[in-house]
Amino acid sequence: MTIAAHEVGYRAGDRALLHEVSLQARSGEVHAVLGPNGAGKSTLLRLLAGELQPQTGRIDCAGRPLAAWSARELARLRAVLPQREQLSFGFTVEEVVHLGRLPCPQHSAQREREIVLAALDTTGVRHLRTRRYPSLSGGERARVQLARVLAQIWEPVALGPRTLLLDEPTASLDLAHQHRCLALARRIAAQDVAVVVVLHDPNLVMAYADRVTLLCCGETIACGTPQEVLTPHHLSRVYGVEVSLIAAETAARPYIAVHVPR
């Protein structure tokens, strides 16, 4: 397991946000976390990222408990894309992505710049590289932040397998960019990275995830491949709406359609 949560629990005050939730993500896989609002998806991701400490259970990263790694080692092993960016200072786009290289052993300035530009290329924002970050649109910012976290784990490290944690990366993206973003997540996973991604759209999970953990009210409802987990039974139980699966000739996996009353 590249990153794993073992029966973690987290309470805020007297409210249990997560209760005995487990998740195992392997290198090479895109592992989605799905669930309705308030299910505990972001809390689980923040526990995996080490932003919050679980009150019960344990998080392991690259075979060791999270606390056994130094902050810098951890920064070289895993990158985290936050749900909301809050950078208001006028760095250029290139400078923002360059910040992602902070924990990495530095190559020559030439090579560092190549990595930054390649990361910008990967998310399709190289043409923005001289723009000031605060002047970008929400979608552009999201792609710049994605490039930043990619630059952080651009190269394999001897410490162990790498992890990428994405908290709703598609939230501010248009239809095409949502699909590009998740196709990119698959390409990154293919380079022996474990990708854990919080998503809101079951169709995106169905199309792109290797495995999915379905959360509701801080508990695991189901875990497995999208076809195993995203059944009409599970989805209607979790979301409270009637759904059916529709096979399409143009896609390998079925679509999930919500029943809308006439």
Add this chain to the structure above:
Amino acid sequence: MELPFLQSLSPCSSVSSGVNASFLRTGAIAVALLIVASLAALAVGPVTLTPAKLFALLGIPTGAEPAAFERVALLQIRLPRVLLAILVGAALAVAGAGMQGLLRNPLADPGLIGVSAGAGLAAAACMVLGFGALLPVQLALPLASFAGGAAAAWAVMRLSLVDGRTRVATMLLAGLALNAIAGAGIGFLSYVADDLALRAVALWMFGSLDRAGLSELVVAAPLLVVTLVALPLQAQALNALLLGEAEAQHLGVDVEALKRRVGVLVVLAVGVSVALAGIIGFVGLLVPHLVRLWTGPDHRRVLPGSMLLGALLLLFADTLARTLFLPAELPIGILTALVGGPFFIALLLRYRDRAELS
């Protein structure tokens, strides 16, 4: 507390490395300017020194024969004062830049977290209530104001500590409250003070380097140099912090340790500066701003740039302050505010329409 953002104004080149050739070139020009300005500042005053005499006094043989009173004026009065103006200017500006980075707010100022006000209150108490009688005044006043500044900063930091983390919004509010309390204290002390003490307090509040002598230099210089050296070492961590606290942590920065370190260095710089020179406004706020317009927000350029510009600005202001109305002296805080305020408004007017500002 939402404040407007002014930082992203410059049409500056896209450099990803911290320090490039053009930055070094401009830096070298600024250093040269600082040296020339220092020499000019050393030459002017009630006793004007010719260049030949100035260099002779500084140990470069020029054939000129300076008189003994000229030697005293230069080495015991002017030289410590010029050096202290440079050090205090650099320290106030770099402390402002560090504070703005720490709070991720380009309009933050060390005055906000109560350091200046705490130091001012302690100094006023010293002058009005006469604690100064226990120690020689050039020692008692700086000690009191440094202690006051540190106590205020400690209280603010302590109040803003929630579950082991420093909350920035709470810190600003606690600073606001502390400033009000200190202001009330200073007001009360002014009310009960006799005329002589009242005048001393008023002058202190405006800020002036006229107390700066050789003994002050010996005490303050090493402390200020600590900040000037140590703060720029935090530049990359402060850059990461601009992304957000969690983001900086994910980039391997120990955020809590960084906050403590930068906080202590800022208090040190501002406490020592207020102790020496009273409250000199605008340097900590304005200088990092101007530097950011020119370099962008990268702290590897903003921190050294702020030091240079802060040193230049305060040296210039102090030289004006002590020569403009000879033999009287203008409080330097009045000058920095008089120049800084309109300049700041001009900046606002010029850049407020930029898309980056909204």
